[in-house]
Amino acid sequence: MNFYFAPMEGLTGYIYRNAHHAFFNQSINKYFSPFIAANQSESFKTREINDILPENNQGIVLVPQLLTNNAKDFIHTSKKIKLLGYNEINLNLGCPSGTVVSKYRGSGFLSKKEELDVFLDEIFSQSITKISVKTRIGKDQPEEFYELIQIFNKYPIEELIIHPRIQKDFYKNKPNLKIFQEALTLSKNPVCYNGDIFTGKDYKEFSAKFPSVETLMLGRGLLTNPGLISDILDNTKLEKKLLKDFHDKIYDDYKKTLYGEKNVLYKMKELWLYMILMFSNNEKYLKRIKKAERLYDYNETISNLFREQDILEIR
Numbered sequence: 001m002n003f004y005f006a007p008m009e010g011l012t013g014y015i016y017r018n019a020h021h022a023f024f025n026q027s028i029n030k031y032f033s034p035f036i037a038a039n040q041s042e043s044f045k046t047r048e049i050n051d052i053l054p055e056n057n058q059g060i061v062l063v064p065q066l067l068t069n070n071a072k073d074f075i076h077t078s079k080k081i082k083l084l085g086y087n088e089i090n091l092n093l094g095c096p097s098g099t100v101v102s103k104y105r106g107s108g109f110l111s112k113k114e115e116l117d118v119f120l121d122e123i124f125s126q127s128i129t130k131i132s133v134k135t136r137i138g139k140d141q142p143e144e145f146y147e148l149i150q151i152f153n154k155y156p157i158e159e160l161i162i163h164p165r166i167q168k169d170f171y172k173n174k175p176n177l178k179i180f181q182e183a184l185t186l187s188k189n190p191v192c193y194n195g196d197i198f199t200g201k202d203y204k205e206f207s208a209k210f211p212s213v214e215t216l217m218l219g220r221g222l223l224t225n226p227g228l229i230s231d232i233l234d235n236t237k238l239e240k241k242l243l244k245d246f247h248d249k250i251y252d253d254y255k256k257t258l259y260g261e262k263n264v265l266y267k268m269k270e271l272w273l274y275m276i277l278m279f280s281n282n283e284k285y286l287k288r289i290k291k292a293e294r295l296y297d298y299n300e301t302i303s304n305l306f307r308e309q310d311i312l313e314i315r
């Protein structure tokens, strides 16, 4: 099985990615960058370029992701990304957020099927890099997928990564495994599955149901348990010390690169929304982490958490 780390805006940037690679490096075949909004601007935003600079991603297989519905913008941004040394770019057709969807980007683009077809025709005809696609199964109805797959099948997509929810689901409800099953039969391109694999048990159930799937992309499950792949592959329980060292590395690197306590705390709080689920009796600690206004308070809560609580075996 190949494992990919899903792109997660605000969470899986290069600081997190490098720490993950350093502490859990055996596990991930590809990391995907949180989306870069491709627009007319000739230059990247500092945050965006920093995230994909080769010197910030050494030893990591990274696939930069673009969000746009404009072929010209995709193409000129692809050329710049290629100059950095990348040979695959991922197209975001999944983002469900209101501000993105209202501009017909991300999963909003799925509702403009003719425009999507023309867009794909233009970007594939240029063949600047390989292009993979990360998609939901529709905007409003799962059945939209039958039309979408006919469009996708017209192009040599490096990999079709399917998160089988519709835009309206956001992250609610369950992935639609019936449509995913159909996708496996209908897609002419290689398919990767993404959605709700949080534990070794989820993985076992999924792979028993879909033995032909060779590639899985994991997001929230890995943010919760960064050692999830070892758990999946050989039942290795996450060690508290390893998680602490991993945390400390991310925290130190944010302190070095971000300006001010507030920004560092904001980043760490986002991460703890997931990581806290690995701990026993976690509620009161999460409350305190969320409340922390100074690094001093944060440090105290984190050292208490690691000292007083155990890592849960989530299976």
Ligand SMILES: Cc1cc2nc3c(=O)[nH]c(=O)nc-3n(C[C@H](O)[C@H](O)[C@H](O)COP(=O)(O)O)c2cc1C
Residues within 6 Å of the ligand: 006, 007, 008, 009, 010, 011, 033, 034, 035, 065, 092, 094, 095, 134, 163, 194, 195, 196, 197, 217, 218, 219, 220, 221
């Ligand atoms: C906070 C957050 C940020 C995300 N950012 C991105 C993104 O930048 N690009 C993208 O394609 N998907 C993004 N996603 C979706 C994830 O990549 C993934 O498809 C989703 O979490 C489902 O997979 P999971 O169940 O393994 O978490 C984001 C999801 C969350 C919760």
